[in-house]
Amino acid sequence: MGVRVTAMAKAAEPSLDDATLVARARDGDIRAYEELVRRYQGPMYRLALRMLASAxxxxxxxxxxxxxxxxxxxxxxxxxAFVGWLYRTTTNRCLNAIRARRPVADVDPDTTETPRGDARPEHAVEISAQLAALTEALRTLTPEQRACWLLREVHGRTYEEIAAAVDGSTTAVRGRIARARAQLAEVMRPWQ
Known part of the structure; x- marks a missing residue:
């Protein structure tokens, strides 16, 4: 019975914030670091997948x-600062990988995120076509524009966080995002 109460009390414990988990992980608490990985592995993977187009x-x-x-x-x-550091490290590793290889590899349709099921198959097909067009449009951006746009539009990072992630100024980040938005709007015009 004592084990059950302990497990129930542990389950009822509110989740810890990132800073507390980082502090515990720094002190050697592997479970705290595992929790950080669980929280941020998905967003980092989605960022890397969209930047690299290779699962x-x-x-x-x-x-x-x-x-x-x-x-x-x-x-x-x-x-x-852990989360910002993760975004910066992931972005830089992706930019390095992009610079090391040209052209960008094809997206494997079996591993990319697909729209949720829809009662109307024609709607699901249209959404899939839009996502494919967006993926192709993202390829036309420079790696730096793609990184800035993804960090802002997909991951909701601030201009300051993006500037830190790409090691640039907020003015440069705003310019890259503006150029990326203009270029993507032009390419995606048929879908509007």
């Missing part, structure tokens, strides 16, 4: 990012 490359980048984060956790000066 395998995205998995490799994300795995490397989290291994590096674990090793370098003691170097992180502010516990609350």
């Amino acid at each position: 395998g490359d995205a998995e490799d980048v994300v795995q490397d990012v989290f291994l590096t984060a674990w090793r370098r956790l003691p170097q992180l000066r502010q516990d609350a």
Whole structure:
């Protein structure tokens, strides 16, 4: 009975904030770090997948990012900066991978996110076509524009966070996002 009460009490414990988990992980608490990985593995993977257009490359980048984060956790000066640091590291690893290879690999349709089921198949087909067009349009952006646009529009990061992630100024980030939006709007005009 005592085990059950402990498990129930643990389940009722509110989830810890990121800064607390980072502090605990820095002190060697592997479960705290596992929780951070669970929270941010999905967003980092989606960012890497959209930047690299390759599920395998995205998995490799994300795995490397989290291994590096674990090793370098003691170097992180502010516990609350962990998420921004993850985005910056993931973005930089993706940009390095893009620069190392040209052209960008094809997206594997079996591994990309697909629209949820729809009662009207023609609507689902239209959405799939729009996503394919957007994926193709993203390829026309420079890697830096793609990174800035994805971090802002898909991941909701602030201009300051993006500037830190791409190691640039907020003015440069705003310019890249504006150019990316204009270019994407032009390419996606038939879908409006």
